[in-house]
Every structure is written in C-alpha cells, then in structure tokens.
Amino acid sequence: MPRIRKRTSRRQTTRERSRFHHKINESRRKERKLAKKNPQWKSRHPKDPGIPSSLPFKDQVLAEVAEESRRNQEEKRLRKLQKKDASHNEPEEGSGDEYEERDISSTVEIEEPEPLLYDPSIPHLAAALEKADVWLYVMDARDPSVHRNLYIERLAIEKAKKIIFLMNKADLCPREVLQKWLSYFRATTPSIPVIPFRVSSSYLPIHVPHASAPKGIRLGQTDAIGIKELLDRLNTQTAATSSGPVTVAVIGLSNSGKSSVINSLLGAGRLEAYEVNSTKLSSMTTTILPQPVQIKRDGVTLNFIDTPGFAFQGFETLVLRNNVTFQHVRDSIVRCRGQIEKMVNAHQAGWCLRYSMAPLLTAKLGTISVLAKWIISRSNPQDLIVHYNTPAFMHSSPSSFLTGLARVTGHRKKGGAVPDAAGAARSLLCDWRMGKFPYYTHPPAYSAPSSGPFSLTTESDDQLLSSFLTREELEKHNFRAGLIRLDPVAPEERSVNLEFVQTFETREPQPRPAKIARSLAGRKRVRRRLKAARTMNMKMTKTTKILTNLQH
Structure with missing residues (x-):
C-alpha cells in the first residue's frame, strides 16, 4: 500500500544507527592514521616548502631575502641602541643633577613661537599674487599635468612675476619618470625652473608607504629633499631684489602639499595640513585665507604666503542636476x-x-x-x-x-x-x-631642441634624483603589489577665481523623500502594535496567575 502522508518521525532502526556510527569511527581512524604520517603534526604552523630548484633566478631571490632579513635585524639593533642611550641619558633618582635641572627649568623661560596671524591686507588669492615677487607653484609629481593651470602661467607672464614649479611628493614617483618630467618641462617651458621635492618625514602620512621614511621610524622635521635647491633658487632672486626680503606666494590645487612645504622650510608644524583619513567637509580647502609666514634660513629672510586651493570660475552657474561632466x-x-x-x-x-x-x-x-x-x-x-x-x-x-x-x-x-x-x-x-x-x-610627447648643444638635465639634477628610488626599488621596498601607470591628460585651462573667499554656511535639515517617510511611518506603526501586544500579553499573564492562586 503506498504511503499516504509524509513521514513525521525520525526514528531509525538499530541497523541504520550502527551503520552510521561505523562510518564515523572509520573516518576518524583514517584521520588519525594520516596525522601520524604527517611530519608537521606536532606544530600548528605549516612548514615552509622553500624555493624550488626549478625556479629561475633562485640565487637572486635568496639573496634578496637574506638582504631584507639583514636590514630588518640592523634596524632592530639601531632601535635598541637608541632606546638604551635614551635610558642612560636620563638622570638617576635622587642625584644632584636632577635638582639642578629643576632649578634651571624653573628660572629660565621657554620661548614659545609667536602665533601666526592673518594679514587683513591679503584677503584673497589676488592680493597674495599681487604682493608676491615669486610664485611657487606646488604640484603632484605623480601627475603634474592634472595640477597645471595654463591660466596661472599666462597671468604670471602678464604681471611679470617669477614662477617656480615644485614637484612635491617626488618620493612616490620612480626616478626615471622624474627625470623624464624634468626634461619635458625644460624643453616646453625653459624659462620656468623645476625642482623635485619631498617634505620632511614628520609631515608624511603614517599609513602611506614612503621611500625615504622607514616603517615605524619618524626621521625628523628638517630632512626634506630638495630644500637646498629651492633655497638657492630663492636666494638668487633675493640677491637680484634690492627692495627688501623676497615674498613668495605658495599656490596650487587643494591637497597638493602647500602647507607641508612651508612647514618643512620652517622646521615646525605651524600650519594646519589636511589629514588623509579626515572625514570632515567644512571647507573646500584646508587653508581658508592667505597666511603670511616669515622664514629665516642662513641669514636670509623670506616671506612666504600660504594660499587657499584654486577655485575655478563659473562654479555658481554649473547645472549639476543629473549632469555629470x-x-x-x-x-x-x-x-x-x-x-x-x-x-x-x-x-x-x-x-x-x-x-x-x-x-x-x-x-x-x-x-x-x-x-x-x-x-x-x-x-x-x-x-x-x-x-x-x-x-x-x-x-x-x-x-x-x-x-x-x-x-x-x-x-x-x-x-x-x-x-x-x-x-x-x-x-x-x-x-x-x-x-x-x-x-x-609619463609626460606627453614633445620635441626636444635640435640646434646646438643642449642638455635637459644637469649634474645637480642627477645628484638630487639619486635621493629617490627607481620603479624596481619602489616595488621591492614600498609597493609590493606594483605601481600603476596612468595616461597623461591635458593641463587645466579654466580661469581661476582670484577674489574668491571661502564662506561657511549652516546647512538646514533637508526634507526626507516621500518613500523614506512612508517606510519610517510603517516601522513606527509596527513598533506600536508590538508594544501593545506585549502589554496585553503581560496583563493576561498576571490575570492567569491571580486565578490560579484563587483556585488553590
């Protein structure tokens, strides 16, 4: 007779149960047998199989591994020695030196740096550019074309201002690519000096790998690369100017590193710089207003002006609704x-x-x-x-x-x-x-000068470029996953709003869409019903308990 309904019981015969237990015991016995044959059964860590002999360049790989191990041990030893020296330099408890230091510290006043104040005569970028003798154009060395603005370059020619290209973040770019960019700028804009630069390691992002900053070690505030070449170029301009100290306006797009460059020249973090992991969006640029800073290096006084990032003309009339350009x-x-x-x-x-x-x-x-x-x-x-x-x-x-x-x-x-x-x-x-x-x-294609002896790079350039790493060295030490080459784009040609001043506006709460409002109303209605059901359940439970007590 066929089965009429679905089987509801899970009861099994003794034969089926014993068969399942037998299979389980057999599988466990097999696992124990394989574990005895495994040479790594006593260790939780798998054994390193090593490099196979059939791998090409095996000797080179082994040499690189040994060199990296040696470098790590050397860094560990140096850190231990620095820690030991620091502990030895501390005065012992109860010694006379400690009390002498306390007396001296109580009598000598520590000079604090003067606070940086805004200059009301420099309310916007136009005033800073008019007051400056030299424009220091900071751009990202990884993609200089995106940071270039042809309108600013034409404006410098019209106003007869000196301009210098500073290729910041050069430690993130391969050395051979930096050399190509130097040759490109020397051939296309021979009247504009170009200097590769890297800010001091104290102002580098900690979580971003850098070629010149070992992992976990902060080298200091005065180890910037390219600072000597920049000061030499500015000192030359100072010698040509007899009216007084040279004023330098540091310009560029937002997040190009303008404030960090000035902090590296100062040797102190006086200006606020943008943090990579920042989530606040209170302004379009970290530097709200032009900030004048005076720097004295080697007996020469230089006046720097940290400017806000460029704001392009016509942003008020842009139609952004469903129109992404x-x-x-x-x-x-x-x-x-x-x-x-x-x-x-x-x-x-x-x-x-x-x-x-x-x-x-x-x-x-x-x-x-x-x-x-x-x-x-x-x-x-x-x-x-x-x-x-x-x-x-x-x-x-x-x-x-x-x-x-x-x-x-x-x-x-x-x-x-x-x-x-x-x-x-x-x-x-x-x-x-x-x-x-x-x-x-890589820089776009350009035509090099063909008449007469002409060198696009000098010995000083080669000496400065030797401080940076090649692509192979960068991928070996910092970016093990490999670098990514981007196609160059045309420089920016939009005009800059030189008189733009950042304003803060309080955002009013925006009305919620009707669909979200309906869903929220439905959720509130469900919560009210659940709360009423719980209250009714509690009342019924109390009534049941009272009736039970009365019956007893």
Missing part, C-alpha cells in the same frame, strides 16, 4: 577631500556640489562608477591586473574590471550570487583617497 569628475578625484566613496547624494555631499568638487548626485550605481571609471580608463590594464590580482578585462569596458574586482574582494549583493560592482567602486575610491593606489604618469 568630465570637469566634475576630474575635480572630485584630484582634490579628493573627505570620504568621496560614501557621498552618494546631494545632501551628504553638502557644499561640495556648489564648488564642482563632488559630482555625487544620486544614490545609484552610476554616480559612484563614474568616478571609478575615470581612474580605470586612465590606468594601464596590465598594471591593474597585477596590482589587484583580477582576471583580464577589456580596457574599453571598465565595468568588467569592477565586476572582477568585486569577485576578488568579496563584494556581493544580497544573496551572495551577484557581484556588487558599486561596492568594488567604493573600495577603489577608498584606495585612491588613502594613498593605497600607487600611480605615476
């Missing part, structure tokens, strides 16, 4: 203030939308992917594949790279089956913002 994306990526990967609508972006800083208009995938695709479209596909260990993709299809990156990083949509391309785009933007996306660019 190339300039919006470029400004958002280059300036990169705040957590751009988390700003998904106009309310969260705040004032950034008004200044063409963040084209994040909707909460859809399209907005986040636009920023990520701008980076992917400029990147070399082979370098991206090696850095992120993703499968091959078509360079004309950045979406395929985001899909592969989502699979590698584990970004999945609800259910775990479909890759989350938006999550992968946020991860890529976070790497860009935190400095974990190591990149560089």
